[in-house]
Amino acid sequence: MTSFARAALGWRRTDAELAELLADSALDPESLAGTRSAAERARSVTFRASDLELDVEVRSTEGGAVILGQLAPPVRAAVEVQRDDGSQAAAGGSDELGRFRVEVSPGGRVRLRVLREPPAGPVETSWFEV
Secondary structure, three states, rough: OHHHHHHHHHHOOOOOOOEEEEEHHOOOOOOOOOOOHHHHHHHEEEOOOOEEEEEEEEEEOOOOOEEEEEEEEOOOOEEEEEEOOOOEEEEEEEEOOOEEEEEEEEEEEEEEEEEEEEOOEEEEEHHHHO
16 A cells, blocks of 8 residues: 555656546456457557647566557657656657557556657656556
């Protein structure tokens, strides 16, 4: 329980805009219908900030999870994956089409931090499970 409290306190930074959760396939009963197991399907999550949308897909792999993402509008940016204990799980960058791919170890809660060129400020997502 302490880790959840610590994560909640560290959730917002004054320098980053929080991207609102728009959709999560793990919360949609229709997306669960017709699937054999949760391990066979990818989880889709969509976030939106004032000037940026993040479409994210989380896929389980043998050694962890792969996070595939798309930034809209497309922009080159650094993308960090942060764990709720404050550690950085992975880092990467998006290409000119706004696509990115990062691999993380399995389990736990993470958030994405997107660092764009100024004057655009950083954007952080809410926490989600990998």
